Amino acid sequence: MRARLFGMKLPVAIFVLILAALLGVSCILVEYISMKYSKGNYFRLETRFVDLEFPRNWIAVTGKKENSSGVIISVACVSSGQDAGVFFIVYDENMTRIYLEKVRNWASLRGYRVNDTSAAILFEAERLFNYHKNRTKVNDGNVTLLLLDNGMIKVSNYEANYLTIMIMGLRIERGGGSEICNGTWRFISWIYDKKLSFVVLYGIGEYWNQPEIWEIFNHILNSTRYK
Amino acid sequence: MNVDEEEEALERGGYSRIYQIMHMLIGGGIIAGVFLTVIYLLDFPWVILLVLLKGLNCLGLIFYPEVAAVSVILTFAIAYMPSGLCGGLYTGYRIKENLRIILLIPALLGFLFAILILSWFFPRYRLLINLNPTTDVLIPLVGIIIGSYLGGYSMNWGVEAEEAEEVEGETTIRMLGFEEAEAEIEEAERLERLRGIGPARAERLRDAGVKTISDLAEAEVEDLYEKTGIPRAVLLRAIEEAKELKGLKGEGQPTEGD
DSSP: OOOEETTEEHHHHHHHHHHHHHHHHHHHHHHHHHHHHEETTEEEEEOSSEEEEEETTSEEEEEEEEETTEEEEEEEEEOTTSSEEEEEEEEOHHHHHHHHHHHHHHHHHHTOOOOHHHHHHHHHHHHHHHHHHHHHHHTTOOOEEEEEEEEEEEETTEEEEEEEEEEEEEEEEETTEEEEEEEEEEEEEEEETTEEEEEEEEEEGGGGGOHHHHHHHHHHHHHOEEO | OOHHHHHHHHHHHHHHHHHHHHHHHHHHHHHHHHHHIIIIISOHHHHHHHHHHHHTTOGGGGGSHHHHHHHHHHHIIIIIHHHHHHHHHHHHHHOOSOHHHHTHHHHHHHHHHHHHHHHHHOGGGTSGGGSOIIIIIIHHHHHHHHHHHHHHHHHHTTHHHHHHHHHHHHHHHHHHHHHHHHHHHHHHTOGGGSTTOOHHHHHHHHHTTOOSHHHHHTOOHHHHHHHHOOOHHHHHHHHHHHHHHHTOTTTTSOOTTO
C-alpha cells in the first residue's frame, strides 16, 4: 500500500484527479450548453410566451408568476454590470383582463383618457418612479421625473405604444459605494391575441445613449418572437 | 490476567474509545465548518461558476436550467469533497486503526452538524422534508464521504509499507550478522591457521576428510599419515594445537600428571 501517482500519495492523487475530471466535465458541459443555445454572439432563450436572443455576456433571468387566475411570464436581460437591460413581461388572457381592469380604474381616478396600453405604460412608469422616490427618500435624496417622449413604435410586427422617461437623482450602488445618477426607461406595450405584452428598455447614465447598447436593444427586439 | 491488569486494560480501552469519539467529533466539526464556510460564507462554487462562464464567454447561460447541473458538479468538487477531505485528514492523522469504519463517522457527523447549523439560519432546512433528496442530501453526503476516506487514507498511506520496510531492514541486518558470524566460524576452523599446515597440506587433509580444525582435533596421527603422507611430527604438532584450540586437550586422554 505505498503506490504513488505523479509523486503524490495515491489518495491525494485520486482526489486531485477527481477534482480535475469534474472541472473538465463542467467545462465540457458549459461548452455543450453554449453550442446548443448559441447563435453567433447571442444566446437563444425560449419561454412559454416569448423567444428571444440576447448577448452572450449579458445575464438573462426568466420568471413565472402563476396562480389560479393565470400566468405572467417575465424575462430580464441585463448587462453584466446591470447598467442597461431589457425586460419582457407577458400576461396571459385572464391576467391581462384582471390587470387592465386595475389599470383602467387607476386611469379613471386620475382622469386620463387614454387607451389600455397607454394607461398600462403610465401606470408602470408611475409605479417605477414611486419605487425610486421611496428608495431615495430613505437616504434623504430627491428624484425628479422627466417625460422625454411618447408615441407609436413597431416591435416584432406589432404596433405598440411607447413612453420614454428619465428619473434624475437615482441612487445606484456601484463597487461597494453608492452614487447619484440619472436613469432612462422606455416602456413599450401592445396587446396581441388578447395578451398584454410589455417591453421595458433601460440605461443608467451615459449607457442609454451608447450606440453599442442600442445595437443590442435592436437585436433583442428584432429577434423576439411572440407565441 | 490479574485484576490490576484487567483494570488497566479497561482503562486503556475506555480512554482509547473516548479519544476516538472525541477526534471523530472534531473531524465532523471540521467537515461542517469547511462545508458551511465554502458554500455559505464564501459562496465559492458560485464564484467559480461565474469565473468559468466568464472565461468561456458564456455568462448569459448562468440561469439556464442545464447550468444548474454544472453548478452541482462544481459544488461537489469544490465544496463537498474538500470539506470531507479536511475532516478525513484530521481524523486519519489522529486515529490510525479501523479507518474503514472510523472515517465514515466524521463524514456523517459533519453533514449532520452542517444541516443542524443551516436549520438555525435557513427555514428551508428546518423541515428535512423540504430538502431535495438528491441535490441537498445524497450528493453532498457522497462527496463528503469520498473526501473523508481520501483524506483519512492519505494520512496513513504508505505508513504500513514503511514499517514493513523497517522490519525487513532489521531482518536483513540480522541476516548479515549471521553470515558474518558464519564467516568468523569458518575462519576459526581453517586448517591453514595451524603451524606447519600450508594450503597444500590443508588440501591434502581435506581430501582425506578432515575439513576443519575440529575434525583434525579428533583425528589419529597414523591414520592421517597413511592417507595424506604428511610427516608424523607435523601431524602430531597440528593435532595437539587443534586440541588446544578446541579445548579438548586433556579430555578423555591421560595428562602428563596422570
